[in-house]
Amino acid sequence: MESGKKGLPVISGIGIASLLAAQFVIFLEGRGLGIVSFSLQNAVAGFCGGIILGGLLFSTWLPKRFGAPCAVALTMMGALLWAGSIFQNNAIYSYGACFWGGAVLPPLLKNFFARSSSPGFHLGVAFAVGDFFWLFLYIFPLSDESLQWLMLCLQFVSGGMAATCLFKEQPPAEGLEVVRKSDKLTVISLRYLTAIAFIFFLLNAFIDITFYRVHSQAFPIPAQVHLYTWLAYPVVGLLIDKYGTDMRLLLFCIGGVILSPTLVIITEGTVIYWIIYVIDLACRGIAQLYFLLVFAQIGRHSPRRGLISAIPYLAMLMAFLCVYRFVEHFPGTVPVAFWCLFLTTAFSYVSSRIQYALTLSGVSKTPTADGEDKTEHKAFTPQESHKSERCRADSIADFALTYGISLRERDVLCLILEGCDTSAICGRLHISENTLKTHIRQILRKTETRNRNALLVLFFNEENMEKEAEARLESF
Incomplete structure (x- = not known):
């Protein structure tokens, strides 16, 4: 699975950046610009379904030799649907195109993490490219038809990159077996972290949608805001590569999200308003980057690495979709305030399991001994002793x-x-x-x-x- 030499994942990185840019086009309707003709909810639902299908198709159902032709077929199908949406002005075609476009995300993530020598920084650059694309659309606004042509091009790029990655992918080395104990620990870790990620994105979406995200055309989001948010992703990714996936980073992100409701008491257009707005945008993106890196690390030995890596992205879209529907059916501040309080309490409860889940999965090490002593006696410890320490650590984990x-x-x-x-x-x-x-x-x-x-x-x-x-x- 870890095929190829570690380095700069240019092909899969371009594909992921194209999908992120397509996501920003989809979310233009939710930002109140009103320049897309299709429904945000149906488009997001299409992306979610496509990601699930792609994860199961390329990781489980489909033989390796059919991966690249299947990616080409999905890309052509999505492109034809976008063309049908443009020429026949049928929104149903655009939802189907979003569905087939999202299916190539899992193989792109799998190849990206298998080939990247600095996954945090490289994924942060892909996030920055997608976010910078948002700034491009504000500076040079396009018509509805032009945006759909743009989506067709982005789908061609992402699908072509996915097909190239699958064509170049080498079969896994023979004789590699997954230990059942590791599978059990992986499932437990994924269960905890998926719940944590979903609760975080639910809380973020409640605050995001209700308080200030859906702007009117008379008061759009200033383009200057996105001049600063995209810089956070590669910087944080580089720090994660250097210092590891520290849970304090995630707790900082939840703190930045909880700070956002103060926007309702601050005058729109002031400097403080947009500073808090930038903090929220950056915290949401950083948390998504954090979860993607953690899930990819957990699934590094799994044949379903692409599907596991895409879980945080899927959780973010599904949380946004659920909250969007909830706010439409239950307008007003009382139910929103209640659910925000409930989700904050729930996140506080499950946050105690973050370090536990990271330790079980091997992403974070348990500090059972002083680092200085390990360094001092490392050269004098025989190989058998290292083996026995690993066995004892496994026994303690099982116990x-x-x-x-x-x-x-x-x-x-x-x-x-x-x-x-x-x-x-x-x-x-x-x-x-x-x-x-x-x-x-x-x-x-x-x-x-x-x-x-x-x-x-x-x-x-x-x-x-x-x-x-x-x-x-x-x-x-």
Whole structure:
């Protein structure tokens, strides 16, 4: 799956940027410019259906050798539908074209992350290109027919890039098997993170649509706003490549989104109004970039990597569609305020699982030992010791998964297994003795053991049983 040499994913990057630019054209109707003739809701629904179909088609149903011809067929079908929409002025054709156009996103994402040497920065550049396209449409507004011709061209570009990527894709190396335990951990991580992403985008869409996104033609969004937002994506992507997917970045984004309702008490057109507006736009885009990188990392060993990578984009579109329908059927500030409060509380609840899900998937490492000690003794640690450490880490992960042990309790368990006493554990985890006692009581309660000795006996018994089972499998 990781075919080709790592470098600059030019082909798939151009395809993704074209799809993002097409998304901005679709969302022009929702921005109140009124220059497109088709419905925003139906077009977004078409994109969602196409992404799901493309993920299943190119990752599961379709043999590898038929990938490129299928992408060409989907592109031609979408182009014909756009042509029919232009010449016959039929909006149904445009919805079908959006459907077939969205189907090429999963293979583009799969190839992009497989070939990129700096995925955060490269994906940030693709986001910046799409956002800069928004600025182009404000400076040079086009007619409805011209926009549809533009959509046809963008669909040709994205479909052609997807077909090229699928044609160049090499089959996966033989003998690579996915471990069942990793599949289980991947499913759990995806479940948590999908719920977190969907709640985040629901909250963002409520604030986005209700408070200030749907502008009238008399008060459009100034083009100067997008002179600044596109710069955030490559910068944040570069920081993610350098420092990793820190959950604090996502918490910062939710803080920027929650700040947006203050726009209702600030005079439109003032500097503060547009600063907050830019913060919201940037936080939404940064969160989407963050989730795309995290999901791609989680699905890096899965044959459905394209579909897994597209989940955040799909969640964003579906959240926008759901909230758009809700606001139309339940106008007024009371239901919106209620749901915003509910979603904020829900996100606060599930945010405690972000680090847990990242750790389970291998995206984030558990700080069970001091980094300085690892660096100091790295050259003197034999290879067998590294192997045993990996086995012990897998055993701890299985044990924590079996008994529902949280991330912090797992850190405590790791240090107990290393033979650390109470003061050493408190010093390494920077917690008080009372907090440590609370964690230990929770571990003993979940494992139904009476003390630390019984806990160690239980752990080592299960570890030995797992090793014996693996030995029997190897003997066969």
